[in-house]
Amino acid sequence: xxxxxxxxxxxxxxxxxxxxxxxxxxxxxxxxxxxxxxxxxxxxxxxxxxxxxxxxxxxxxxxxxxxxxxxxxxxxxxxxxxxxxxxxxxxxxxxxxxxxxxxxxxxxxxxxxxxxxxxxxxxxxxxxxxxxxxxxxxxxxxxxxxxxxxxxxxxxxxxxxxxxxxxxxxxxxxxxxxxxxxxxxxxxxxxxxxxxxxxxxxxxxxxxxxxxxxxxxxxxxxxxxxxxxxxxxxxxxxxxxxxxxxxxxxxxxxxxxxxxxxxxxxxxxxxxxxxxxxxxxxxxxxxxxxxxxxxxxxxxxxxxxxxxxxxxxxxxxxxxxxxxxxxxxxxxxxxxxxxxxxxxxxxxxxxxx
Amino acid sequence: xxxxxxxxxxxxxxxxxxxxxxxxxxxxxxxxxxxxxxxxxxxxxxxxxxxxxxxxxxxxxxxxxxxxxxxxxxxxxxxxxxxxxxxxxxxxxxxxxxxxxxxxxxxxxxxxxxxxxxxxxxxxxxxxxxxxxxxxxxxxxxxxxxxxxxxxxxxxxxxxxxxxxxxxxxxxxxxxxxxxxxxxxxxxxxxxxxxxxxxxxxxxxxxxxxxxxxxxxxxxxxxxxxxxxxxxxxxxxxxxxxxxxxxxxxxxxxxxxxxxxxxxxxxxxxxxxxxxxxxxxxxxxxxxxxxxxxx
Numbered sequence: 001x002x003x004x005x006x007x008x009x010x011x012x013x014x015x016x017x018x019x020x021x022x023x024x025x026x027x028x029x030x031x032x033x034x035x036x037x038x039x040x041x042x043x044x045x046x047x048x049x050x051x052x053x054x055x056x057x058x059x060x061x062x063x064x065x066x067x068x069x070x071x072x073x074x075x076x077x078x079x080x081x082x083x084x085x086x087x088x089x090x091x092x093x094x095x096x097x098x099x100x101x102x103x104x105x106x107x108x109x110x111x112x113x114x115x116x117x118x119x120x121x122x123x124x125x126x127x128x129x130x131x132x133x134x135x136x137x138x139x140x141x142x143x144x145x146x147x148x149x150x151x152x153x154x155x156x157x158x159x160x161x162x163x164x165x166x167x168x169x170x171x172x173x174x175x176x177x178x179x180x181x182x183x184x185x186x187x188x189x190x191x192x193x194x195x196x197x198x199x200x201x202x203x204x205x206x207x208x209x210x211x212x213x214x215x216x217x218x219x220x221x222x223x224x225x226x227x228x229x230x231x232x233x234x235x236x237x238x239x240x241x242x243x244x245x246x247x248x249x250x251x252x253x254x255x256x257x258x259x260x261x262x263x264x265x266x267x268x269x270x271x272x273x274x275x276x277x278x279x280x281x282x283x284x285x286x287x288x289x290x291x292x293x294x295x296x297x298x299x300x301x302x303x304x305x306x307x308x309x310x311x312x313x314x315x316x317x318x319x320x321x322x323x324x325x326x327x328x329x330x331x332x333x334x335x336x337x338x339x340x341x342x343x344x345x346x347x348x349x350x351x352x353x
Numbered sequence: 354x355x356x357x358x359x360x361x362x363x364x365x366x367x368x369x370x371x372x373x374x375x376x377x378x379x380x381x382x383x384x385x386x387x388x389x390x391x392x393x394x395x396x397x398x399x400x401x402x403x404x405x406x407x408x409x410x411x412x413x414x415x416x417x418x419x420x421x422x423x424x425x426x427x428x429x430x431x432x433x434x435x436x437x438x439x440x441x442x443x444x445x446x447x448x449x450x451x452x453x454x455x456x457x458x459x460x461x462x463x464x465x466x467x468x469x470x471x472x473x474x475x476x477x478x479x480x481x482x483x484x485x486x487x488x489x490x491x492x493x494x495x496x497x498x499x500x501x502x503x504x505x506x507x508x509x510x511x512x513x514x515x516x517x518x519x520x521x522x523x524x525x526x527x528x529x530x531x532x533x534x535x536x537x538x539x540x541x542x543x544x545x546x547x548x549x550x551x552x553x554x555x556x557x558x559x560x561x562x563x564x565x566x567x568x569x570x571x572x573x574x575x576x577x578x579x580x581x582x583x584x585x586x587x588x589x590x591x592x593x594x595x596x597x598x599x600x601x602x603x604x605x606x607x608x609x610x611x612x613x614x615x616x617x618x619x620x621x622x623x624x625x626x627x628x629x630x631x632x633x634x635x636x637x638x639x640x641x642x643x644x645x646x647x648x
Contacts, residue, residue, distance in 0.1 A: 005439065009594070012509040016380045020454055020517070043472075045550060046465035053462035053521060060518040061484055064495035071495065149388060154382055157374075161383075167631060168390040171397055174630040176579045178598040179619040182605045183400045185610060194399055195417055226392070234634075280485070287488045289582055312488040315586065320494050327491035334486040 024052045072111050072324035120309050120326060121317070122303045130333075133286060133305040136221065141278065141287045143225040148232025153266075154202035155233070156240045166237075173230035181294045184223045185210075188295070213302035216295065220303065222290045232277060239273030240266070277344050282341075283334060306330050404428065404616035427617035431604075437618050439593075440600035447509055447596065448577040451516035455573040456566060459521050463528035464554055468537075478529075483520040492585050500587055507591030513584055520573040527572070531565035532558060571633055578626070597622050 031051050036044040105113040118127050155166055172180065187193040188209035194204040209219045247265045256264065289307050296303045304312070312332060314323035374382075398418050405423040423532055431437045465471075466478060497506075505511030522634060539561075540553040548556065559566070581598040595603075601618050604611040 005593075006442070007602065009443065009509055010447050013450050013513055016510045017450050017454065018514045020514075043469065046469040046471050049461040049465035053458040053525070055518050056518040057484075057521060060515060061487070061492070062498075064492050065487070067495040068491065068501070146462065149446070150532055151386075154386055158380075159382070161386075165386045165390055167634075169386075169393050170631070170634055171627075172395050174627050174634075175397060175623055176598075176626055178579060179400075179601065179623055180396075180579050182602060182615070184396060186403075186605065186615075187399060194416060195394075201416075227394070230393070247431065266536060285487055287486075289489055293507065307488045308359075310488060311582075314490065314494050320498070324494060327494075330488050331486060331491060334488075335483065338486060 022174065027051050027055060068324045068327060071321055072328055073108070073322075074314075074321045076320040077318055077322075111322050114322060115326050115329050121304065121312055124304065124309070126329075129304055129306055129309050132217070134305075136217075136224075136292070136305050137282055137285045139221050140228060141241050141281055142226050143221075144228040144232045144281060144285075145274075145278070147225070147229040148236050151229065151233045152236040152240055153299075155237055170230045171232060172227050173234070177227065177290050178226060178294075181223060181290050184219075184226075185294055185297055188219050210295075211299050212299050216300055216303040218290050220295045223295055224285065224288060227291065228281070228285070232281065235273060235277045236270065239270045242273075243269045279338060280343055282337065286334060393529060400616045400619050403613055404620050406613055408613060427613040428621070431614040431618045431621070435604065435618070436592075436595070436600060437597070437621065440595050440597040441622060443509070443594050444578060444596040444598075447512050447516065448574055450513055451519075451577045452570055452573040454513075454517040455520050455524060456570050458517075459524035459528055459569055459573075460559070460566060462521070462561075463525045463532060464558065466525065466529045467532035468540075478526075481525055484522045489582050493582065496583070497586050504588055507594065509594055511587050511594075512584065515587065516577040516580070519580075519583075520569075520576040524569040524573060527569055528562065528565055531562050535561055567633065571629070575626075 028048050028051060031048050035041045035047050041047070049290065101217060118125075120126050120129060151169060155162055155169075187195060190196060190208060190210070193209070195209065200206055207215050211213050243266065248261055248267070251261050251265055286305075287307050288305075289311065292303065292305050293311065294306045296308070299312070301309075307330065310323055310326050311328055313319050402418045402420065404427050406420045406426070407422055407424045408427060466474060466545070500506045500511045500515075503511075535558060539557050540550075543553040543557050544550065579598065580596075581602070584596045584599055588599060597618075601622070602613040603612070603616055604618060
């Protein structure tokens with residue numbers, strides 16, 4: 001950490017920002033000239049407002065996605081990753097003709113077929129990992145929702161110390177995730193971690209959190225539940241506070257009990273807040289990388305979920321073409337889930353698209 | 354649905370929120386909240402505890418939070434012998450610049466989405482939502498290969514460019530939702546007074562949406578600040594520009610000696626973020642529900 005380091009990094013970062021700014025200005029002028037002067041479009045101003053964002057998203061999301069799609073039809077791996085990048089489309093010229101049963105699945109879609117018929121890492125196949133991911137998502141979401149809703153309802157009543165409780169309960173969300181997860185991993189040490197110390201103090205056997213596959217999975221879930229409850233709690237608390245007290249007063253006059261009020265007032269009125277939170281929560285949990293990747297210190301394949309398996313396939317085994325196909329399979333699963341969920345619950349209908 | 358009267362009673366007393374709660378019930382609620390708070394806080398305090406232990410007592414089966422022979426050695430070591438300051442500086446330089454770019458791009462784009470009905474608007478918004486479904490690891494391979502081609506691996510430049518867009522989709526959604534709640538009349542009044550559309554945006558909409566802009570800035574900042582994956586892929590061997598997640602992770606790898614330094618580094622990195630977060634959490638909550646939910 002010297003003066004030179006500071007100036008050189010400032011120079012690099014500054015020049016990059018400057019580069020982006022100059023690019024933006026040129027882009028704005030270009031849009032103004034083409035749409036405003038030549039086409040005389042009434043959408044010139046929105047196009048100018050959107051232009052830089054679109055270019056950024058196109059360059060860093062759309063283009064890599066298309067690139068990845070192309071990659072998923074190729075045989076690229078570390079061996080073929082050189083200056084020349086001699087990878088080709090999988091069109092079966094080199095393959096053994098005897099081994100080809102179907103042109104579609106053995107040539108064109110070979111990588112996609114391999115996702116389902118070969119181990120995605122060294123030993124595990126796609127479907128066990130997929131079902132583990134569903135189990136992981138389901139367990140986490142259920143606990144996030146129950147814990148978040150329970151705490152939000154307790155915090156939604158007038159009482160002493162509410163602000164203090166809220167602050168303390170938000171804490172896991174406020175800690176940088178990498179730190180929280182790495183600290184938890186340290187605490188899963190067999191001898192010196194606090195979960196095992198507590199277990200032995202109440203007379204139970206210590207647990208092999210990091211080496212036993214089942215306990216490793218449970219450890220992952222514990223950490224992620226701990227991390228995720230505050231977000232749900234905060235979102236649901238916001239939703240609860242927007243429900244007018246009058247509904248409850250009216251229900252009480254009609255003689256509705258607590259459970260009836262909860263079912264007929266709280267849940268339906270919480271729905272607009274809960275549905276997006278559930279969709280987002282599912283996607284975030286399904287795609288959660290840090291927790292399963294770090295807690296699984298010894299890289300047990302039996303604890304991997306889809307996204308960590310994807311990362312390992314790409315960057316530890318360097319099977320780029322294969323992992324691109326793998327990535328698209330995961331993406332399509334999530335897309336189908338979201339479309340299904342949105343369709344069933346009818347959300348986004350009221351959202352002014 | 355056969356719920357006995359007793360159960361209904363238990364349910365109603367649990368779910369109802371009214372002033373005249375019995376003392377026993379209030380005690381029960383406080384106990385639940387205290388217990389939950391302990392679960393939330395204890396692991397964090399453990400990190401503090403480990404950071405205060407002297408080097409020869411890092412591994413201990415004590416559950417006490419403040420060790421008897423507490424020392425600040427680990428803090429001194431991580432600041433002087435390790436590169437914590439450098440890592441934090443790298444993160445800061447990269448993160449602040451990307452957050453500024455991100456907020457500028459998102460605030461203008463969101464304004465276009467909020468105030469104009471142009472062709473492709475709906476599909477654009479759906480596309481932004483769909484980007485949230487892309488697993489982070491999915492874009493790593495193409496971004497890594499592109500970065501190799503463009504000589505951006507191991508540079509600040511690569512990370513700044515890659516991060517600057519990452520939080521935009523979510524930011525646009527939040528900001529669009531917020532702009533939608535600002536009545537159009539305000540801009541029209543300004544435009545009658547002779548202001549152009551852009552100056553109405555600049556003078557009226559932007560100042561009015563300061564809370565949402567602050568949230569979006571915080572969000573973009575946090576996304577880049579806490580990222581491990583992209584930094585690891587792009588900076589794996591460039592130790593000189595490691596961001597703090599990479600640095601701290603390298604300390605955590607060797608369990609025995611660096612465990613205390615890892616803890617001390619974690620405390621030092623967390624405190625500013627924690628203060629910022631807790632300070633902003635009040636309007637963070639209202640902003641998220643306003644922008645994200647009311648649409």
